[in-house]
Amino acid sequence: MLAIKVVKFGQELHGRKPKHVRGSWGDAEMTERRTARRYDLSLPIIIRVPAERLPDSQLGKTRDISTRGLYFVVNQNLESGSHLDITMTLPAEITNGSEVFVRALGKVVRVERRMEDGNARMGIAAVIERYDIIRGEAARA
Numbered sequence: 705m706l707a708i709k710v711v712k713f714g715q716e717l718h719g720r721k722p723k724h725v726r727g728s729w730g731d732a733e734m735t736e737r738r739t740a741r742r743y744d745l746s747l748p749i750i751i752r753v754p755a756e757r758l759p760d761s762q763l764g765k766t767r768d769i770s771t772r773g774l775y776f777v778v779n780q781n782l783e784s785g786s787h788l789d790i791t792m793t794l795p796a797e798i799t800n801g802s803e804v805f806v807r808a809l810g811k812v813v814r815v816e817r818r819m820e821d822g823n824a825r826m827g828i829a830a831v832i833e834r835y836d837i838i839r840g841e842a843a844r845a
């Protein structure tokens with residue numbers, strides 16, 4: 705039997721500090737317009753663009769995550785406005801329990817070219833439109 709437990713995403717990130725934004729004008733803090741806390745998390749992520757109807761998916765790494773969006777890095781370009789099928793697993797060390805499998809639907813809102821370890825990569829900001837959380841053994845089924 706598949707058990708799905710929907711919880712507040714922020715509750716799953718025990719021990720992680722929210723990301724703070726500092727201004728580029730001296731020590732002044734910028735006003736954060738986001739309504740959900742962001743967490744600095746580098747986790748493997750699988751991205752698929754359903755509109756392309758291809759079975760291929762891209763592997764990437766998250767840089768930060770919130771209940772409303774995420775920023776991740778992949779090797780191939782994605783178009784702004786593209787709908788995404790996002791899959792990742794939050795490890796037990798983060799959730800203070802068992803692994804948590806996250807499946808989300810989102811949309812690309814910003815794309816930027818980045819250099820990482822001498823390689824050109826694409827930084828993608830996406831809004832999360834919907835997500836499901838599956839805990840523990842049900843995630844492996």
